[in-house]
Amino acid sequence: MTPALRALSVHLLTATGAVLAMLAMLAAVEENWDIMFLWLVVAFFVDGIDGPLARKYDVKTNAPQYDGVLMDLIIDYLTYVFIPAYALFKSGLLPGWTGWIAIIVITFTSVIYFADTRMKTKDNSFSGFPGCWNMVVIVLFALAPNFWVILALVAVLSIAMFMPLKFVHPVRTERWRMLTLPIALAWTFFAGRAAWVGFDPDSWAHWGLALTSVYLIAAGIIQQIIPEKD
Numbered sequence: 001m002t003p004a005l006r007a008l009s010v011h012l013l014t015a016t017g018a019v020l021a022m023l024a025m026l027a028a029v030e031e032n033w034d035i036m037f038l039w040l041v042v043a044f045f046v047d048g049i050d051g052p053l054a055r056k057y058d059v060k061t062n063a064p065q066y067d068g069v070l071m072d073l074i075i076d077y078l079t080y081v082f083i084p085a086y087a088l089f090k091s092g093l094l095p096g097w098t099g100w101i102a103i104i105v106i107t108f109t110s111v112i113y114f115a116d117t118r119m120k121t122k123d124n125s126f127s128g129f130p131g132c133w134n135m136v137v138i139v140l141f142a143l144a145p146n147f148w149v150i151l152a153l154v155a156v157l158s159i160a161m162f163m164p165l166k167f168v169h170p171v172r173t174e175r176w177r178m179l180t181l182p183i184a185l186a187w188t189f190f191a192g193r194a195a196w197v198g199f200d201p202d203s204w205a206h207w208g209l210a211l212t213s214v215y216l217i218a219a220g221i222i223q224q225i226i227p228e229k230d
Contacts, residue, residue: 007054007062014050014068017043017075024083028090033141036087037195040134043079045188047072052171073114076131081110084137093140094147102154106133113161124172125220129160135187139213142194142206166220175223180216187212 001009024039050072059068085106089099110131113119121127136157140150168176170184190212193205 003062006057007059010053010057010059011063011066011068014071017046021078028087034195034198037138040079041192077114080132080134084133088137098147098151105158109158109161124169126167128162129157130167138191139209141199142209166224168220183212183215
């Protein structure tokens with residue numbers, strides 16, 4: 001296979017995220033939340049591997065006719081923001097006006113964040129909460145906390161998008177990557193398991209999902225508090 005074909009194949013892999021988003025949306029419309037999240041977990045996995053492949057096969061040089069970054073952002077907005085926000089609104093976790101507030105805040109702040117050219121730090125982490133609402137909402141489905149807790153979490157994370165707080169990229173942030181990457185893979189497994197059992201409240205996957213989520217949210221901030229030694 002030529003370098004051009006390899007690079008094109010990576011773009012095609014990225015593009016499958018749009019199909020996965022549509023499948024997730026169709027499930028969401030039918031309120032099949034477990035199926036919806038399974039598709040979103042698959043999309044999350046694809047999003048995790050297409051970046052390293054794009055760099056390995058140098059898509060910018062070998063397939064420059066397609067903008068992989070733009071393609072990725074479009075798909076990420078659908079799978080990370082739009083569909084999870086819809087699910088949160090329709091699920092009943094946020095009754096009445098609280099659901100409206102949440103979807104307006106999530107979709108509005110996220111589209112601004114995704115267009116911010118300063119969203120990446122020098123160490124390839126994210127500056128501010130990177131709008132990973134798919135990860136947040138699946139945890140909310142699993143744990144089903146009080147709606148005031150959910151509303152407060154939405155508010156805090158929306159503000160955190162525009163704060164000088166660092167959030168690790170599981171693949172590209174080199175510091176602690178030997179720990180972060182396995183935890184991100186574990187999160188993917190727990191998320192898939194939680195959705196597979198229909199968010200059974202007795203499932204052990206819920207605790208694994210919660211613990212790995214805490215690490216992924218806190219790791220970058222802890223790195224800021226504890227600077228790397230020269």
